[in-house]
Amino acid sequence: MTEEEYLALYEKHQAGTATPAEQARFDAYLGAADLPDLPWNEAEHGDEAATQAAIYQRLRQSGVSAPARRRRTPWAALLAFVVLLVAGGYWGWQHRVAPAVAQRPALPTTPKALRPGHNQALLTLADGRTVLLDQAHLGLLAQQGGSQVQKTADGQLRYAASTAAGALLYNTIATPRGGQYQLTLPDGSQVWLNAASSLRFPVAFTGAERRVELTGEAYFEVAKDARHPFKVTARGAEVAVLGTHFNVQAYDDEPALAATLLEGAVRLSQGAQQALLRPGQQARCWPQKPLQVREVDVQHAVAWKNGYFVFNDEPIEAIMRQVARWYDVDVQYQGTLTNKDFNGKISRYKDAADVLRVLELTGAVHFTTQGRRITVQP
Template sequence: MKFSEEHIVSLIIAYQERVISDEEINELSEWLDADPDHANKFAKYLALLKEGKAVSQFDQIKSDEAWTKISKSLTMPKKETKVRKLKTWFPHVAAVVVVSLVSYFVLHQVSSDFDSNKTYNFAEVSTIGSKKAILTLEGGQKLKLEKNLTKVISEIDGTRINKDSTNSLTYNNSQSHKTKLIYNRIDVPRGGEYNLILADGTRVWLNSQSSLRYPVQFMGKTRQVELTGEGYFEVAHNPKQAFIIKARDTEVKVLGTKFNVSTYDDEEFIATTLIEGSVELSSLGEKIRLKPGFQAVIKRGDDEFQIQAVNTDLYTSWMKGVFEFRNHSLEDICHQLSRWYSVEFFFVENQYRQLRFTGAVKREKSIDFALEMIEKMANVKFAIKDDKIIVGRPTD
């Protein structure tokens, strides 16, 4: 039987994530037996996908070593496990493969010019984030929310929006009769953050590269908003009107509570962290209820939540002006720094992506402080190439 390239990739992902069915094991074995070169192709796919973070847990893969592990695993008894829907992931996997190949050539060129002995001023290619955003009114008018500017804005339904000197927005609960929902949207750019109080008293903090679409006045049986990026919510209690956050395929439903939602477009996962109260999560028909001190994570396009107890401070410190990391990978740390300081990172070698760090940095400090701290803790060096920060090893 001849299998398409798409089907082979889906089988390899299922095998790597240990969610492969008996039928798929047979198909994979048949494909491996059909051509001796398929073993090398199998191992190369695993290595390439690992570099792109589509799959994980294979360190320093070599073709023969990988095949030894694979051949042993294929003959071992399999644990019963839920088989996920994999075909919906192939477009993402294909994109990862293309990005990985392009990144290889870019990084090869960058690494040839890497000079770790030079002293760099990283402030030249980065900026410290600040409180800023763009407010879009119902009619499409865009207002730049700047510091030290007090202003009263009126919406078409008579709602008064107060912008105070601290650069925060407050929506006043209008007493006028409401006949339809009027929407506003706040877009927080890279290197920004913002906070506002909705008409029902709910407080919202938005992280960099985030947006929130919401009614200026709530009506009906629900209070529904749409989030992209990351937001921390303190929802005003109202048992007669549930508060719902739409985040791609996931809904977060609450009556009154404190929690954080991270749903960036460039990340595979949606993470909801509950600080106090109770929330109900639903995605593609699957529903769960979360308890305080727990986090629910779900892959984009999936219908199965992964729940774990967490230190909630790690996921809410950003809205208190602090980066806090505990055993985080350097790749994840750089990803967060890039949003706040408006700068891109490039890794000369993939081994540096998975270095783990624990620490805390105030967001008001320059990026030099954070990078210097990382350099002191590990055998890694940062440099500048064009307008990017390069991550590599010190020159001997």
């Protein structure tokens, strides 16, 4: 059974709308689940039976159906199974929960008022006029130099050459927190813009190079043109390509700029430093520190474009920066937080309450929400 089939069955099971055949298939899948038999370190994690009992109690308090206990199930495998059931995704904690989880109070109820982001952006034209793209009509929005600015039937922004290019004009598209947008540049290159990001670009590429300026994060699929390299500038760095697929994350509140290559080749430059990337590599650069190039899972870097949060060994602060940008919320911290790293995957189109609820099931953190402010506590 695929993950998508399982999640569809689970949603019907929880809603009470599963047919007898679907319910039987769901029950059979749970009963046949083959969870790995991982060792339990009692000295590090405390009594196994007591910890499992606390987890089952936490599940009951959260209204989540737990799998039948057909055999002794180690905690790490149980957690991997349990979190798959929650919020249409899966989450895990890199280290097992400490015994103190048994003394934790019941999970607070998080209001389901913080909806996920959606397609919205502000386009600023060369003369300063602005267009709210999510509210704009389909079809021709403006004439900018020799290019027509169009909103396509699927809601994307597209620049199409209509006459010979005239004076060099620039447009800027900006997404707010809780927004994202897709556009096609005058050369046919496609750009996916993440939340709280902006891209400044010419309405026609007429010089020896195709240069755009990025803040925030964007994924690029660049049209091939060997005579006119495509360059992205962000946070004092430059990514130069001929035709390729890559992601650039350059938020000011992130510790480093990260450029991840999926296809083709790119050169990242920062001051006197340079790095040539191959597919599957990511370059990270910090102010006053050497460039770092490493092999990465590229699907992690572009998960946001595909509609997911994916975290690989990330601290809660890094997770909450993404939550803040996508749900347009403010985040504050109280107490001494866990220094454990989190791993997991969940749809970006779930309410914030679902994401927080799954994180709380690890026992490592919990949250209180007031309006658009989320407080993170140990």
